[in-house]
Amino acid sequence: MQEVLTPAIGKQPFNTSLPTDQCASGQYNDEYTEDAHQKMVKNYKKSTSAKWSSTPDIRYLPGSIDDEYYTADVIVTAVDISLTRNACSNSLDALLSTSTTVDQEQEVTEENCVRELNCTAQQYAWGKIGSNALVARFKAAQNPAFQIDENKPYAELWVGTHPNGMSEIILPQTVGSRNISNNNTYSIPLVDYVQTHPQRHLGILGKVMPSKDFDLTFLLKVLSIEKVLSIQAHPDKRLATQLHAARPTVYKDPNHKPEMAIALTDDFEAMCGFRPIVDIARHLSEYPEFYKIIGIEVSNDVINEASLACSRDPKFVLKKLYKSYMETTDAVFDIMIKLLVIRLSAKKSRTDLDDLILKLSDQFPGDSGIFAPLIFNHMKLNIGDAFFIGANEPHAYIQGEILECMACSDNVVRAGLTPKLKDVETLLAMLTYKCTMPEVHRGKQIDTCTVLYSPPVHDFAMEVIEVAAGTDYILKSVKSPSVVLTLMGSGRIQQHEIQTISLSFGKTVFASANTSSVLHADKNGAGLKVVRALSNVHI
Helix, strand or coil, rough: CCCCCCCCCCCCCCCCCCCCCCCHHHCCCCCHHHHHHHHHHHHHHHHHHCCCCCCHHHHHHHCCCEEEEECCCCCCCCHHHHCCCCCHHHHHHHHHHHCCCCCCCCCCCCCCEEEEEECEEEEECCEHHHHHHHHHHHHHCCCCCCCCHHHHEEEEEEEEEHHCCCCCEEEEEECCCCCCCCCCEEEEHHHHHHHHHHHHHHHHCHHHHHHHHCCCCCCEEEECHHHHHHCCCCCCCCCCCCCCHCCCCCCCCCCCCEEEECCEEEEEEEEEEECCCHHHHHHHCCCCCHHHHHHHHHHHHHHHHHHHHCCCCHHHHHHHHHHHHHHCCCCHHHHHHHHHHHHHHHHCCCHHHHHHHHHHHHHHCCCHHHHHHHCHHHEEEEECCCCEECCCCEEEEEEEEEEEEEEEECCCCCCCCCCCCCCHHHHHCCCCCCCCCCCCCCCEEEEEEEECCCCCCCCEEEEEEEEECCCCEEECCCCCEEEEEEEECCEEHHHHHHHHEECCCCCHHHHHHCCCCCEEEEECCEEEEEEEEEECCCC
């Protein structure tokens, strides 16, 4: 982790001039703007006499959410815009309505100065074991009382306000407080803190009384990946609202979950997005077990489509292929997986793709997801490389350690490589079926110390900041709240005489909106490297 995150020559950052409902390099985020939504509703009502429903059943979703409406005897894929409201979206709307031309920097006081955070470590089965996990080491550095169990996995560190992994903010003890401790501090959930005064902490103008109507728009994570994560996709806002209303115990919130990953190690691998149709057609020829799973008719459709790949959209044949794949019986999969593993294991010279398939077989014996690398793009990233995953795009992380930032949500639709619930019907209905390799980039150098990772959504962004030993860097005020996680080195974050917090590996702080601070790197050391996560004020 000693390498410096700097832009790579020849690699360009995302084009942030794109509309927010599009992803760079052609990847579509499949989320309607309000104007498009209203137009869709108007056109649908004109074109059909079917009864209007604001929350259609998942069975009536079209092949992709980007199909704006159907005029046949199916229900339009839309939900009332009022049903998508939650504290995160309220804050995002307020952020976007605030003028960027007005200087709103606030004086730092004891009420809005930076404060330390104690974050949640998630022990999912796919995490790295014990001290091998960066997540575990970060957690132990934050909380001296935390003991790493060398026999258990540590998968994710959550920095934010999602109830499934709430961060605690550490505050000074006050006279009469009901929270008594020996070190004159106490802690409360971060969400409770920011909601005590939304204007002060979240930048929500005019909201000076406690309110549960506003929250952080982003969630920062660190992932330590030993085993492959499930094949999954995250719903857009309207589908998330629908799923949450129908199955709140499975889909925990009504928010979308676009996300961005930045590699912290050189061994990070992932699968994301459908491969080009010509690649899938070639795999049907090279892997006879795959051909038999898909079936003669659909396989031939794919091969024929590949010959026309330059002249038309392969979306509908991709949908047929993936549906055939996901609906293959367990009995057929059992036979084909055994034949595939035997054949690949006996090869004298295996490809990277062969090795990945065998790796998945070792980790998830008999799982249908073992064939996934033949369908999805296989990506390898180095330290500092990043990519964005829009709504309704299939993906799975394979190995390595990453920073990950996303909209504040925990909605996951799974369909393979997992012992957890597989919601195949929903996944088949929601995917975009676009042959798109996500753009890999290294951010944009915005000053001498900062590399900006700005996705094409307003919910979140990341800034990786490196301060040379013995020097200072002004962490400028922004109209969004933010969290700062120390990746390496030592120093301090200072706000005049009001607040000074020592920074070292794993130390994490919360900064209220519209406040600035100074990062100082210790003179005797290698400098200071931090990541700041915030709402995307850069677009």
